[in-house]
Amino acid sequence: xxxxxxxxxxxxxxxxxxxxxxxxxxxxxxxxxxxxxxxxxxxxxxxxxxxxxxxxxxxxxxxxxxxxxxxxxxxxxxxxxxxxxxxxxxxxxxxxxxxxxxxxxxxxxxxxxxxxxxxxxxxxxxxxxxxxxxxxxxxxxxxxxxxxxxxxxxxxxxxxxxxxxxxxxxxxxxxxxxxxxxxxxxxxxxxxxxxxxxxxxxxxxxxxxxxxxxxxxxxxxxxxxxxxxxxxxxxxxxxxxxxxxxxxxxxxxxxxxxxxxxxxxxxxxxxxxxxxxxxxxxxxxxxxxxxxxxxxxxxxxx
Amino acid sequence: xxxxxxxxxxxxxxxxxxxxxxxxxxxxxxxxxxxxxxxxxxxxxxxxxxxxxxxxxxxxxxxxxxxxxxxxxxxxxxxxxxxxxxxxxxxxxxxxxxxxxxxxxxxxxxxxxxxxxxxxxxxxxxxxxxxxxxxxxxxxxxxxxxxxxxxxxxxxxxxxxxxxxxxxxxxxxxxxxxxxxxxxxxxxxxxxxxxxxxxxxxxxxxxxxxxxxxxxxxxxxxxxxxxxxxxxxxxxxxxxxxxxxxxxxxxxxxxxxxxxxxxxxxxxxxxxxxxxxxxxxxxxxxxxxxxxxxxxxxxxxxxxxxxxxxxxxxxxxxxxxxxxxxxxxxxxxxxxxxxxxxxxxxxxxxxxxxxxxxxxxxxxxxxxxxxxxxxxxxxxxxxxxxxxxxxxxxxxxxxxxxxxxxxxxxxxxxxxxxxxxxxxxxxxxxxxxxxxxxxxxxxxxxxxxxxxxxxxxxxxxxxxxxxxxxxxxxxxxxxxxxxxxxxxxxxxxxxxxxxxxxxxxxxxxxxxxxxxxxxxxxxxxxxxxxxxxxxxxxxxxxxxxxxxxxxxxxxxxxxxxxxxxxxxxxxxxxxxxxxxxxx
Numbered sequence: 001x002x003x004x005x006x007x008x009x010x011x012x013x014x015x016x017x018x019x020x021x022x023x024x025x026x027x028x029x030x031x032x033x034x035x036x037x038x039x040x041x042x043x044x045x046x047x048x049x050x051x052x053x054x055x056x057x058x059x060x061x062x063x064x065x066x067x068x069x070x071x072x073x074x075x076x077x078x079x080x081x082x083x084x085x086x087x088x089x090x091x092x093x094x095x096x097x098x099x100x101x102x103x104x105x106x107x108x109x110x111x112x113x114x115x116x117x118x119x120x121x122x123x124x125x126x127x128x129x130x131x132x133x134x135x136x137x138x139x140x141x142x143x144x145x146x147x148x149x150x151x152x153x154x155x156x157x158x159x160x161x162x163x164x165x166x167x168x169x170x171x172x173x174x175x176x177x178x179x180x181x182x183x184x185x186x187x188x189x190x191x192x193x194x195x196x197x198x199x200x201x202x203x204x205x206x207x208x209x210x211x212x213x214x215x216x217x218x219x220x221x222x223x224x225x226x227x228x229x230x231x232x233x234x235x236x237x238x239x240x241x242x243x244x245x246x247x248x249x250x251x252x253x254x255x256x257x258x259x260x261x262x263x264x265x266x267x268x269x270x271x272x273x274x275x276x277x278x279x280x281x282x283x284x285x286x287x288x289x290x291x292x293x294x295x296x297x298x299x300x301x302x
Numbered sequence: 303x304x305x306x307x308x309x310x311x312x313x314x315x316x317x318x319x320x321x322x323x324x325x326x327x328x329x330x331x332x333x334x335x336x337x338x339x340x341x342x343x344x345x346x347x348x349x350x351x352x353x354x355x356x357x358x359x360x361x362x363x364x365x366x367x368x369x370x371x372x373x374x375x376x377x378x379x380x381x382x383x384x385x386x387x388x389x390x391x392x393x394x395x396x397x398x399x400x401x402x403x404x405x406x407x408x409x410x411x412x413x414x415x416x417x418x419x420x421x422x423x424x425x426x427x428x429x430x431x432x433x434x435x436x437x438x439x440x441x442x443x444x445x446x447x448x449x450x451x452x453x454x455x456x457x458x459x460x461x462x463x464x465x466x467x468x469x470x471x472x473x474x475x476x477x478x479x480x481x482x483x484x485x486x487x488x489x490x491x492x493x494x495x496x497x498x499x500x501x502x503x504x505x506x507x508x509x510x511x512x513x514x515x516x517x518x519x520x521x522x523x524x525x526x527x528x529x530x531x532x533x534x535x536x537x538x539x540x541x542x543x544x545x546x547x548x549x550x551x552x553x554x555x556x557x558x559x560x561x562x563x564x565x566x567x568x569x570x571x572x573x574x575x576x577x578x579x580x581x582x583x584x585x586x587x588x589x590x591x592x593x594x595x596x597x598x599x600x601x602x603x604x605x606x607x608x609x610x611x612x613x614x615x616x617x618x619x620x621x622x623x624x625x626x627x628x629x630x631x632x633x634x635x636x637x638x639x640x641x642x643x644x645x646x647x648x649x650x651x652x653x654x655x656x657x658x659x660x661x662x663x664x665x666x667x668x669x670x671x672x673x674x675x676x677x678x679x680x681x682x683x684x685x686x687x688x689x690x691x692x693x694x695x696x697x698x699x700x701x702x703x704x705x706x707x708x709x710x711x712x713x714x715x716x717x718x719x720x721x722x723x724x725x726x727x728x729x730x731x732x733x734x735x736x737x738x739x740x741x742x743x744x745x746x747x748x749x750x751x752x753x754x755x756x757x758x759x760x761x762x763x764x765x766x767x768x769x770x771x772x773x774x775x776x777x778x779x780x781x782x783x784x785x786x787x788x789x790x791x792x793x794x795x796x797x798x799x800x801x802x803x804x805x806x807x808x809x810x811x812x813x814x815x816x817x818x819x820x821x822x823x824x825x826x827x828x829x830x831x832x833x834x835x836x837x838x839x840x841x842x843x844x845x846x847x848x849x850x851x852x853x854x855x856x857x858x859x860x861x862x863x864x865x866x867x868x869x870x871x872x873x874x875x876x877x878x879x880x881x882x883x884x885x
Contacts, residue, residue: 108337116337195338224337231361232326233334235342244339259341 019110020158022118022287023125027157029289030129033299035099035136035187061092098138098183099131102171102207103150103163104192105142107238110165114221117165119283120191123217123291125157127189130299132156139183143171146178168239170196172203179206188214189298193224194263196239200270207276214276215298216267221283225260229253311378317371325364363876370869377862390485390847392428392448393476394419396460397490398437399467401832404491404591406511411838412462414509415489419457420450422487426846432479433457436472436490437464438771463594463808465770465829470495473504485847491838500844510838514540516564516587517595517833521826523583523767525603526575527631532600534572534585538564539592539834546588548572553581566836578605582811582822595833599811599824601766606757608633611640615647616663622740629746632753642756649727655779657756659728667694667733670710680707681755682716682728685747694736704729724800728752763814763821764801769828770809777801781817787825788812 066075066086079087103109103124110117124140131138140153140160144167151161167174171192182188188211194200208214227248235244246252264280271278279296286292293299336342402412423431431453433443445456469490476486485503491510500506520535538544543565550558562570576583585598610633614620623644627633633642643652644659652658670693676683688708695715704719704727717729734740758764764775776783782796788810795802806812812823827833 111337112335193337195340197338197340230334231332233332235339236333236335237339238335238337240339242339244342246342256341263341 018118019121019163022121023157023160026122026125026127027129029122029291030126030157031133032301033126033130033133033294034302035097035127035130035134036297036300062090063087064090097134097136097212098186099127099136100180100182100186100188100211101127101138101140102147102180102188102190103140103142104171104190105144105163105165105167105174106170106196107165107168108193108195109219111221111238114223114283115287116193116219116221116283119281119286120165120219121163122286123191123219123281123293124163125160126291126293126299128153128157136187139180139186141180141182143167143169143174145169146174147180148178149180170198170239172196172198175203175206182207182211184210185212187212190214190216191219192216193220194218194267195220195224200267201273204267204270204274204276208274214271214274215296216271216276216278217293217298218264218267218278218280219283219286220280225282227253227256308378308380311375311380314375314378315372317375318368321364321367321371363873366869366873366876370866370873373862373866373869377859377866381858381862389427389429391430391432391446391480391483392487393432393434393480393484394487394489395434395436395469395472395476396457397467397469397488398435398441398460398462398464399832400462400465400594400827400829401467401491401510401592401835401838402462403594404510404513404515404835404838405593406513406591408511411491411509411511412460415507416454416457418507418509419487419489420453423448423450423453428485432484433460434472434476435460435464436467436469438466438468440468440472440475463770465827466831470498477504482847488844491835493837493839493841494843502845503847504844505846506843508839508841508843510835510840512541512838513591513835514542514544515591515595515833515835516540516544516546516562517590517592518585518587518598518826519569519595519828519830519833520571521585521598521600521767521828523576523600523603525578525605528578530576530578530580530603532572532574532576532583534598536562536564536570536572536587537830537833538566538568538570539830539836540566540590541836542566544590546590549586551584551586552576557583567834578602582824591835592833594809595827595829597809598826599767601811601822601824603766604762604821606632606760606762608753608756608760609636609638609641610634610753611636611643613643613645614661615645619661619734622734626740626746626749627753630750630753632750632757641760642753654723655725657726657728659730659752662696662729662731663733664694664696664731666697667736668697668713669694669736670713670715672710674715675706675709677705677707680718682707682718682748682751684751686744686751688739688742688744690738691742691744692736692738694733695731726755761816762819763823766821767824767826768806770825771805772825773803773805774814774823775801775803776814776816778816784815785823786813786815 063076063079064087066088070088074088074090076087076089079085101124103120108116109120128138128140138153140150140163141147142150142163150163152159171190188207190207194216204214204216229249229252231249232245232247235246236242268278277296277298279292279298281292294301396415402415403410408414428448430446431448432446433456435441435443443456443459445452447453447456467490469488473486473488480486480503482503485505488500488504488506490506490508493508494500494506516536516538518534519537520533522533524531536548543563545561545563548558548560548562549556558574564570580602582602583600585600587596590596610627612620612623612627614623639653640656642657642659644661646661646663649658649660672688672691674688674691674693676686676688686708693710693715695710695713698713704717706714706717707728708714708716715731719727719729721727732739739745759777761777761779761781764777768774777800779800780798782794783802784792784794785804786792787806788808791807793804795804806823806825809825809827812825814821814823
């Protein structure tokens, strides 16, 4: 797959075809992975997968003392005969886990001249395919003027009609206007470059509320991680259109790296405070097939 | 001290601000889209303390372009450093003629010139000094040191014995070497000639003085039958009247003594005869400023006879030939190896150094009345006219060999051929019975030319009395030549080349020995220009080279231009590397 993606010439790819190709590539690679759930196990509506709580499956989980109102069918009479105490057998519940994939749809996620957009689409396709192999339902949300589901997101990623990265608003603003309808106890994965000014803790808390877990994946290009000293430039914000004239030399690059590290640490602290997980991937490496989500513990082969 | 030959070229530095402006504008507006300005704003914040002046930061390419620009402007401006006026090299032209030996109360002109030169050296301290001796032809003294000791050592080679000083050629050579860098210093005893204005960079010092002087300016001693005819010319080269005494000696004995009263510029000529075989004549004038022109030697002229053998088959013409030979006065009969054989009949082998004249009488002669074609460059044709001459010669050119000397149409009448040994063989096609040449004046002229030509090829000095600077020719027939001159001068020439040529270095008597033969060679100054001291003067003309005119051919612009090229090449390399990395 990576070779196929590498085979695509960046210059000749149009945005849409590049995104679709990346979704297909991610779908193909995701077929080799399963989602790794949080330690407490998956949650969700009744289904065919064992949940983290007691339920009505045939898998024994524990005993507890009988209480009035308990179904007498679950009283373990053998225990009562041996101990003269009424004990009820508990079984694990069977659930249908759900993945809410939240994608930052702002323009910065598909910066001109970079592979950031295809890399994000590749990750989305990869996670969706891995979720399907884990018997997990999913919903894909893209930010814009509020959050909207990607059309056909229940179908394989190659059939999705998106995501489209054309928003000039931040994910936080979109969440204020129209938040995504995240399923309760669902697993949430947030794909974004996290490059907007705001309060990371507020957004992390919102994504984490009512969910089983949250993984924040930061997608950055190599230049964003380590910009070269390119001399005098007029920097233009891809979303706001603001410009900034400056001379980028080694000292400025050092300041930039410091600021980026500080910002990433802020996000990491916010995630840690909410028991969420955060990882950073390099767009160019993702396109080359080295996504690193298995090392982060989000995917497992098989 | 830095000197700019073209300071107006510094206007080019006005392009430097333009370059800076171009870079500033280009750097300010190079667009680049980023995901967010959030992280980029952080390095330049906080701004709450007020406006801050941004330091202009420019790439390597800018500095390379700036360097190339400045180097090119400097190269165009023609900088020159390191050579001060006093430090500029000198090329000193020294008058090497005899007149520099003219003595006054303050020494000779040469001594005054040396003193002046040393004073100038102490004052101006040139970086190097090169000497050119201006004699008949310019010569260079070795070495370029500017130290006083070194200069004094080299000036010992300045002997002032040349019969003339070609200062113009020497100055031309010096100017060519100077290349507008060095100053040319001329040391002589007279002012610059008319029409010559020493310009900037040429300093003409005259250290001469008008002194009383008379000297020999012309002399000759030639053979005239059994006597030697002598000619002596004396010039009063002083600005005023001069009285002196002339003493003429033959050998050690005084032959004549007389007192001369000479007006300014007057030439006194003496013509007298001496008996043949008289010894060397010595003439002497009374003491004056210049001693070198007060002595004269005249060696006896050579009286060489050509040994002629006559072997004619037609005895009818033997008396004619013998009378003719006797009339020339250059021949003698001998029983030894002849120098010249006049014969009739078929060619025969003769000794290696024997010249031959083969007289051919055509059986059926053709009569030629002219015009006759003569090789005027040939020694035999000198003085021949052949006007009105009837010449009965051969009917065709088939019998003739060699190079024609006299032709009638395409019929050769007198031809010459040269053997590998250098001997000449002549063929004369002449039938006297129908001709008038032997009755005309051209007949003895022809034979005199023949004998004189042959006599010139006999061993010995060609001319025993020469001027200083003239070449002396000696024939030795392989015996070699040894010459001993005044002041111990000696030269031996063991060579197969015949004749040998040498130039006596100074006036005086020389003994020339070749085999068993010894001859005297008299070398006399005989130079009007050196005897005439009336034009000698003191003064300085010209000017030292100014700073601005110096170093037109300075190497600095070249080096600066090369450095600019190197900067531009580095610029090209960086641009190419940058494009390659972007691609």
